[in-house]
Amino acid sequence: MSDILTVSGLHAGYGAGDILKGIDAALPEGKIITVIGPNGSGKSTLIKTLAGLLPVRQGEIVLAGARLNEMSAPKRVMAGMSYVPQEYNVFRNLTVLENLQIAREFMSGGRAPKKNGKVIDDELLALFPELPGKFRALAGNLSGGQRQMLAFACALTVEPKVLMLDEPSAGLSPKYMADIFATVQQVNARGVSIFMIEQNATEALRISDTCLVMANGRVRLCAAAGEVLGMQDLHSLYLGDAREQAALV
Amino acid sequence: MISFLILISIVVCFSAILALALNFQWGVGGMVNFGLAGLYALGAYACALLMLKAGMNTFFATIGAMVIVAVVCGVVAFVTLRVTEEDYFAIVTLGVGEMLRLVALNEDWLTKGALGLTGIPRPLGDLVPPEHYQYFMLGLSVALLLGTLWFLNAIARSPFGRVMRAVREDDVVAATLGKHVLWARVRIFAIGGAFIGLAGSLHAFYYQYIDPTQFSNIVIAYAFMAVIAGGRGAHRGTIWGAAVVMLLLEGSRFVKDLIPGIDSDQLAAIRIIIIGVGLIMLLIYKPQGFLREYRLQVDLK
Amino acid sequence: MLQTAFNGFVTGIIVTLPALAITLLFGVLKFPNFAVGAMMTLAAYLVFALNVQLGWPLVVATAVAAVAFGGFLIMVDYLTFKPLRERGSITLMVASLGLGFVLENIARLGYGNTARSFAIELARPFRFLDIRMNREQMIIIGVSTLAMVAMYVLLTRMPIGRAMRAVSDNPALALVRGIESPRIIRWTWFIAGMLLAIGGVLIGMDRALEPPMGSSYLIAVFAAAILGGLGSPLGAFVGALIIGIVSELSTLVIPPNYRIGIPLCVIALILVFRPQGLFGQPYIRK
Numbered sequence: 051m052s053d054i055l056t057v058s059g060l061h062a063g064y065g066a067g068d069i070l071k072g073i074d075a076a077l078p079e080g081k082i083i084t085v086i087g088p089n090g091s092g093k094s095t096l097i098k099t100l101a102g103l104l105p106v107r108q109g110e111i112v113l114a115g116a117r118l119n120e121m122s123a124p125k126r127v128m129a130g131m132s133y134v135p136q137e138y139n140v141f142r143n144l145t146v147l148e149n150l151q152i153a154r155e156f157m158s159g160g161r162a163p164k165k166n167g168k169v170i171d172d173e174l175l176a177l178f179p180e181l182p183g184k185f186r187a188l189a190g191n192l193s194g195g196q197r198q199m200l201a202f203a204c205a206l207t208v209e210p211k212v213l214m215l216d217e218p219s220a221g222l223s224p225k226y227m228a229d230i231f232a233t234v235q236q237v238n239a240r241g242v243s244i245f246m247i248e249q250n251a252t253e254a255l256r257i258s259d260t261c262l263v264m265a266n267g268r269v270r271l272c273a274a275a276g277e278v279l280g281m282q283d284l285h286s287l288y289l290g291d292a293r294e295q296a297a298l299v
Numbered sequence: 300m301i302s303f304l305i306l307i308s309i310v311v312c313f314s315a316i317l318a319l320a321l322n323f324q325w326g327v328g329g330m331v332n333f334g335l336a337g338l339y340a341l342g343a344y345a346c347a348l349l350m351l352k353a354g355m356n357t358f359f360a361t362i363g364a365m366v367i368v369a370v371v372c373g374v375v376a377f378v379t380l381r382v383t384e385e386d387y388f389a390i391v392t393l394g395v396g397e398m399l400r401l402v403a404l405n406e407d408w409l410t411k412g413a414l415g416l417t418g419i420p421r422p423l424g425d426l427v428p429p430e431h432y433q434y435f436m437l438g439l440s441v442a443l444l445l446g447t448l449w450f451l452n453a454i455a456r457s458p459f460g461r462v463m464r465a466v467r468e469d470d471v472v473a474a475t476l477g478k479h480v481l482w483a484r485v486r487i488f489a490i491g492g493a494f495i496g497l498a499g500s501l502h503a504f505y506y507q508y509i510d511p512t513q514f515s516n517i518v519i520a521y522a523f524m525a526v527i528a529g530g531r532g533a534h535r536g537t538i539w540g541a542a543v544v545m546l547l548l549e550g551s552r553f554v555k556d557l558i559p560g561i562d563s564d565q566l567a568a569i570r571i572i573i574i575g576v577g578l579i580m581l582l583i584y585k586p587q588g589f590l591r592e593y594r595l596q597v598d599l600k
Numbered sequence: 601m602l603q604t605a606f607n608g609f610v611t612g613i614i615v616t617l618p619a620l621a622i623t624l625l626f627g628v629l630k631f632p633n634f635a636v637g638a639m640m641t642l643a644a645y646l647v648f649a650l651n652v653q654l655g656w657p658l659v660v661a662t663a664v665a666a667v668a669f670g671g672f673l674i675m676v677d678y679l680t681f682k683p684l685r686e687r688g689s690i691t692l693m694v695a696s697l698g699l700g701f702v703l704e705n706i707a708r709l710g711y712g713n714t715a716r717s718f719a720i721e722l723a724r725p726f727r728f729l730d731i732r733m734n735r736e737q738m739i740i741i742g743v744s745t746l747a748m749v750a751m752y753v754l755l756t757r758m759p760i761g762r763a764m765r766a767v768s769d770n771p772a773l774a775l776v777r778g779i780e781s782p783r784i785i786r787w788t789w790f791i792a793g794m795l796l797a798i799g800g801v802l803i804g805m806d807r808a809l810e811p812p813m814g815s816s817y818l819i820a821v822f823a824a825a826i827l828g829g830l831g832s833p834l835g836a837f838v839g840a841l842i843i844g845i846v847s848e849l850s851t852l853v854i855p856p857n858y859r860i861g862i863p864l865c866v867i868a869l870i871l872v873f874r875p876q877g878l879f880g881q882p883y884i885r886k
């Protein structure tokens with residue numbers, strides 16, 4: 051079992067200082083890794099750097115043997131990485147169908163739609179039952195949960211090796227949250243490796259294989275997800291507030 | 300030759316005042332004034348008309364022009380308070396400037412339209428003998444320029460100015476301070492306007508004849524070039540920028556001597572092409588650019 | 601009055617092409633480009649050179665010039681705006697102002713200030729429903745409509761059009777969906793160049809060919825794009841027609857020289873009270 055994605059000694063940031071101060075991480079092929087940590091720990095910066103939205107200052111990112119450092123974001127998509135941002139993750143002024151089409155159509159290198167003329171496998175589409183009925187709707191008119199599902203589906207149309215999710219359950223109602231995580235598992239079952247950062251850590255860790263805990267731009271802990279779930283002292287600090295969730299219901 | 304240099308220097312002076320006003324409105328107030336040409340015209344025409352039609356002397360006419368332009372700027376800023384996007388504000392000011400030039404061109408009864416106004420008096424024109432007038436004018440222009448520099452700098456450095464600059468760079472602060480900031484913006488734009496009026500008045504005194512063609516958009520190009528060439532924010536730098544730009548551009552009049560056989564239309568076209576290219580190259584190669592963009596680059600992602 | 605409205609309609613329909621060009625450029629490049637007036641002028645003179653000096657038929661001259669001009673704008677962007685891409689929109693606006701000076705005066709340098717016209721056959725005007733129309737106006741309406749239809753198909757049915765709309769909607773998301781922005785930018789300039797070239801020819805047919813021809817339309821074009829909502833192609837179309845008709849009708853009540861005051865007021869009012877125009881999205885500057 052080799053690692054499909056490896057990160058070594060990664061440094062990155064926005065302004066003067068570095069936010070990421072030397073991150074090491076590895077995602078074995080076919081597995082799910084979740085990164086958790088308090089606000090400001092650098093989770094968001096990490097995923098953006100991996101996606102290509104921030105330049106690498108030091109260190110390396112390797113995906114399936116290819117070094118991503120110098121590649122622009124679109125080229126990383128071609129290399130097999132797909133990223134779902136936390137917000138503004140669909141094209142609101144385009145229809146649902148157009149959103150799905152666009153990822154494959156105009157990719158750098160331009161992959162043609164699949165042989166049967168569809169942009170997304172029927173099997174894969176079956177994971178998103180709410181979408182087909184809404185192909186002609188503007189993405190901006192969907193509900194929050196539906197938009198998230200759409201963003202997810204779009205990211206899958208490029209047949210990625212690694213799918214990166216930035217707080218996929220953020221702002222979703224409990225129903226959609228459960229749906230999202232179920233979908234993550236189903237997608238993973240089809241062979242897509244998953245790299246996730248999450249605030250609702252408990253739910254995320256239940257479906258993950260590995261967990262990375264970040265704080266202050268560094269990795270504090272890397273362990274099996276099950277172990278981390280059991281750690282009492284981490285619970286209140288890093289696992290997001292399970293009590294807040296309970297209060298909402 | 301000396302005469303030429305003196306005359307050029309006078310032009311540099313009031314062009315520099317104009318550039319300082321732009322720099323002030325933009326650097327301290329965060330408001331880009333694309334209507335500079337029209338407001339400059341307003342200043343010149345106001346001054347000239349106050350003298351020619353209302354019979355005021357040069358001093359009061361200048362004050363009058365400054366007040367008029369300041370009020371117009373204040374009103375514009377007030378009405379567009381809600382426009383927080385920089386470039387939308389710039390477009391609105393462009394519209395205002397164009398409207399003013401349109402009025403100058405069309406309201407014949409007031410401005411004599413395309414014919415322009417002639418015979419504009421000069422400060423102390425009757426008292427100072429003609430052979431020495433240019434020295435006097437130079438001295439006056441330099442004095443006014445230095446006065447403008449001192450005044451605008453004083454405001455920029457005052458607590459008021461510092462708050463405004465901090466607010467410029469941080470919209471969140473601006474939002475929380477709310478109304479106070481908006482009123483402050485109006486005041487800043489108006490103060491800048493007053494100096495645009497001053498520059499316009501000097502323009503009228505210097506040329507003694509004004510018509511709408513003198514106030515084309517090239518004015519904006521000059522002013523921006525001076526501001527950029529001078530480096531960000533520093534008012535003194537703006538003056539040097541104005542001097543350099545003006546010398547280069549007035550110097551290009553000599554191109555006619557270098558290339559035989561081009562007519563004056565073509566020469567005019569070439570000079571404007573040089574200005575345009577110069578402006579673009581200055582933007583590309585002068586890394587400081589504008590104050591705000593420094594911040595913008597850092598905050599972008 | 602019907603005559604005035606018709607004339608306004610023709611003006612409006614001429615304005616639709618450059619208004620669309622501005623809105624496309626704004627959507628993808630995120631800044632208002634003040635050089636479009638001068639671009640139309642230069643393109644029109646290019647067509648003049650092919651049509652009058654080389655003797656090509658106007659249609660052929662326009663088609664060739666449109667493609668050439670599209671390519672020309674890609675080069676202009678590479679030299680002028682690309683180095684400034686990371687800077688703020690004010691810098692880009694000022695650069696576009698400078699570019700406008702340069703382009704307009706290249707035309708002036710080449711052809712001087714005298715008015716010219718294209719080599720087309722003269723035809724007598726005809727009357728329809730009491731409105732006087734001439735052949736040029738019919739051609740203008742026809743060509744513009746064709747161009748609009750073509751643009752609609754491009755933007756809604758073709759991948760490049762979808763990609764342009766996507767980049768316009770959310771540039772960062774477009775990147776992570778695999779869309780390379782330099783490619784889209786080049787295509788946008790090419791298409792804008794073609795629109796502006798055709799627009800320039802239409803202006804040259806309606807009025808005369810002289811150096812300020814394009815710039816004189818600049819305010820109206822911007823007003824149309826802003827009224828419709830910067831970034832919305834449908835808005836550009838609707839906005840242009842409204843501006844054209846209202847401006848002409850206004851001459852019935854205000855002095856004709858102030859006709860341009862209408863677009864100016866529209867610009868000011870819209871930007872102050874409803875910056876997104878009729879169909880635009882409030883732009884979230886992150």
